[in-house]
Amino acid sequence: MKPSQSRQVTIFDVAEKAKVSIATVSRVFNNNPLVPEKTRKRILAIAEQMKYLPNSSARTLAGNQNKTIGVILPVIYGIFFSDFLYGAETRARESGYHLLVTSVQNNDSELLTLLGKMNGVADGFLIYYPQPGIEKLLNHIPQGKPAAIIGKELKDSRFFSFLIDNFNGAYQAASYMLNQGHRKITLVTGEKKNLDAEQRKLGFKKAISDLGGEEVKLQVLEGNFKQNSGYELAPEIMREKNRSTAVFFSNDGMALGFYEWMSEKGMKIPEDISVIGFDDIEWAALLQPGLTTMKFDIVRMGRDSVSEILKRIADAPDQTPVSPVVYQTRLVQRGSFIPLRN
């Protein structure tokens, strides 16, 4: 049985006590300069005393902006997204905005549910949903609301994209490996459905076929971007016969799992195998040896995407299309990778 929830204090209560109309109270809370300082102070004092807080839903419904950005991520877990959120939240706060954060795990109908929930609440959207078919889903984004899309280029002028240069990053990683004399190479991919993963795979393979000669042996293993997949694939990578001399993990998380397995088995990185990752998440530098990896500025990406959303909210949601912002990657050299000595 629910308790008798004492009705919330509304603008009417405050108006009544202050002997003014609700319009005046509303003006006070919206910093409308029409109401003179004296009245403002008086009403504010009364409101404070009554513990009045405006109801956000009502405000939003009545046409006000809500100063909220809806954020949808694949997961809220780990340093990678923590960094992204950090960039996004910091920027939002600077403009008095806040983030409504949720995750959705590769589930189209759930994405829709979420969009619905945010409908009428969020003034703009920040969506990171690296799955195919995202275009269709995006049609459901409420009209007139700007939306930043991470990881997918779209033609709809209402959206604007922020991309990681996965293809070139992976390409670069592969060519570096070749450059340094490696000829037996393992590529650990992410899930097939993940767009980032696919692009990285493509880039890596392209480099191998562009630059590698006949004698290059490429072993391709499918991972899932999670730590344990690096661990679980390790035996396959390190099997005696025809073992690769270098391995590229499509993200740092999987590389970490690999480190774990290696240290359990008493094997050494980079002596037994060289390793390159992707993302440069915070701990990459903390590992022993430090993880050589493809870095891009994820904090910045969070920040920039929110900046752009804010700009469009203030400005005009439906603008002429802009070309996507692409975050370049660069190789960060640490101890996990050495040239092949022959």
Next chain:
Amino acid sequence: MKPSQSRQVTIFDVAEKAKVSIATVSRVFNNNPLVPEKTRKRILAIAEQMKYLPNSSARTLAGNQNKTIGVILPVIYGIFFSDFLYGAETRARESGYHLLVTSVQNNDSELLTLLGKMNGVADGFLIYYPQPGIEKLLNHIPQGKPAAIIGKELKDSRFFSFLIDNFNGAYQAASYMLNQGHRKITLVTGEKKNLDAEQRKLGFKKAISDLGGEEVKLQVLEGNFKQNSGYELAPEIMREKNRSTAVFFSNDGMALGFYEWMSEKGMKIPEDISVIGFDDIEWAALLQPGLTTMKFDIVRMGRDSVSEILKRIADAPDQTPVSPVVYQTRLVQRGSFIPLRN
């Protein structure tokens, strides 16, 4: 100039097209069993086609629950809060709830603003605001909404607390140090205003005075829970004269900064000094040597607190007071700490 924002598709539009009343449409979207399957399907199809999504603000205002939990954290950054959020979000999703996440940096008036924003949006609150004076602020939490408070015990039955056993954890750390023969010990605290930090300091000092003899020398340095403060205090800790043989950092983040400095100077942990941290954040195990630290289950804390909020939303927000849930800490031994050899 704002573009002509085409009006959003409302329940009226759907009702009109389907030749039913808005009540019926509403029922469909609320899974009200009153409407027969056939009608439901028809309306759903029409809604889908029109790209209708219910407006969340309107729903909430009209008395529905919003299935949203408002989360207020000191920062959204780093593994510690990432883990906490992970636990919280996962649990919320299991019940169809979502998290509205914001951070507030030691700023009372900002906390109020946030509470206001969440007012009429969140069905419950999860607040981690380790500052003194939190009690007063909490009075502003809307009536009838349950709120989990992290890190502070309160008598108001509307709230329920989740506590880290900071005092005993730090006590335990100190007594372990003494036990292992250390007599010259450094304590690095967090900020004075931070409650967690204060409790840890108190616990640590208590152990020293309870168990340490006359000959124990305790050096106390004030940090701020951030990585760079461990780095900046390092010279002071490692000064030649009367150097401690063991140091306790009130959180792992500061210990990490200390590691950095030590490695830059070519000094060795634990040979030159033993280190103990607090939190056992994810990378503590990844450091070289592994960081000995006081562990508690932060993911679990996120999860449990949401569980309890959910229970009270479903049940009765104003319940009889419950005693706070206390998360015990335990020592995780890794390589950063060794007994004092004499």
Next chain:
DNA sequence: GTTTACAATGTAAGCGTTTACATTTTTTTT
């Protein structure tokens, strides 16, 4: 002392839902 301008406040119509209650339609019972 009017008239005029402007500042301050008020009135009331939305905003898009939910839901108690009323009404209509259909099915079952007699």
Next chain:
DNA sequence: AAAAAAAATGTAAACGCTTACATTGTAAAC
């Protein structure tokens, strides 16, 4: 075939606010 019961649908009043427009109060201009 009429009456009673059950199912389906509709009507209209909230929910708490913002804001265009209307009204009143007050000071400046004549």
